[in-house]
Amino acid sequence: MRALLVLLLAGGLFFHAVAALGVLRMPDFYTRLHAVGKAETLGVVLTLLALAIWAGPTLTAAKVGFVAVFILLANPTSTHAIGRAALRTGFKPWRREPGDEP
Amino acid sequence: MTPATLFLAMALALLGLVLVYVYRIAFGPTVFDRILGLSGFGTKTTLVLMLMGALYDRLDMFVDISLAYALLSFVGSLAAARYFERSREHG
Numbered sequence: 001m002r003a004l005l006v007l008l009l010a011g012g013l014f015f016h017a018v019a020a021l022g023v024l025r026m027p028d029f030y031t032r033l034h035a036v037g038k039a040e041t042l043g044v045v046l047t048l049l050a051l052a053i054w055a056g057p058t059l060t061a062a063k064v065g066f067v068a069v070f071i072l073l074a075n076p077t078s079t080h081a082i083g084r085a086a087l088r089t090g091f092k093p094w095r096r097e098p099g100d101e102p
Numbered sequence: 103m104t105p106a107t108l109f110l111a112m113a114l115a116l117l118g119l120v121l122v123y124v125y126r127i128a129f130g131p132t133v134f135d136r137i138l139g140l141s142g143f144g145t146k147t148t149l150v151l152m153l154m155g156a157l158y159d160r161l162d163m164f165v166d167i168s169l170a171y172a173l174l175s176f177v178g179s180l181a182a183a184r185y186f187e188r189s190r191e192h193g
Contacts, residue, residue: 005105009112016115016146020122023142029134032126036142047112047149054105055161063165064152067172071145074176078141081180085187086134 001053008050015043028094029086037079044071106157113153120146137182144175 022035048068055061123146126139148168155164 002105005108009108013112013115016119019142020119023126023139024122029132029138032135033138036138040142040145044145044149048152051109051152051156051161054109054156058162060162060165063169064161067148067152067165067169070169071148071172074172075141075145078176078179078183079138082134082137082141082183085183086132088187089134091132091134 005050005054008046008053012043012045012047012050015039015046019043029091030083030093033079033083037076041072041075044068044075109153109156113150113157116146116150116153133186134183137179137186140182141175141179144171144179148172148175 016039019035019039022039023032026032026035045068048064048071052061052064052068055064120143123139123143127136127143130136130139148171151164151168151171152161155161155168158164
C-alpha cells in the first residue's frame with residue numbers, strides 16, 4: 001500500500017509541478033489557462049486518490065472521492081468561464097511574431 | 103517513510119508551488135490572470151487542508167472544511183469572471 005501511496009503522490013506532485021511551470025512560463029493568458037485546466041486537475045485527482053486509499057473503506061474516503069469528482073468537474077468549468085470572459089472582453093490569443101525566439 | 107511523512111512532504115511541496123500562483127496574482131498582466139491564479143490557489147488550498155487533516159488524524163472533519171472551501175472558490179472564480187466580463191478595463 002505504501003508503494004501505491006508514493007506512486008500516486010509522486011504523480012500528483014509531477015502534474016502540479018507541470019501546472020506551476022506552465023503558469024509561470026507560458027507566454028499569454030490563454031496558454032496559462034490550458035496549464036491550469038488540465039495538468040492541475042489531474043494532479044488534484046491523483047493526490048485525492050492517494051488520500052482516499054489511505055483512509056480505507058470508510059465514509060471519509062467516499063467524501064474524499066466526492067471532492068475529487070467535484071474538482072474534476074469544477075476546475076475545467078471555471079477555467080472555461082474565465083477564458084470565455086477574457087475572449088468576450090476582447091483579448092486576442094498570442095501568436096508568434098516572425099522576430100520572436102522559437 | 104510513514105504515510106504521515108509522505109503527506110507532510112506533499113503539503114510542503116504544494117506550499118512551495120503555491121508561490122507561483124501568488125506571483126501570478128500579484129504581477130499578472132491582466133485581471134484574468136489574477137482570477138486564474140486565485141482559482142489555482144483555491145484548488146491548492148483545498149488539497150493542503152485535506153493533507154493537514156490526514157496529518158492530524160482528523161480527516162473526517164477536514165474533508166468537510168475543504169469541500170466547503172472548494173465550493174466557495176469555484177463560485178467565487180465564476181462570479182469574478184462574470185463581473186470582469188462586463189467591464190472593458192483590462193487592469
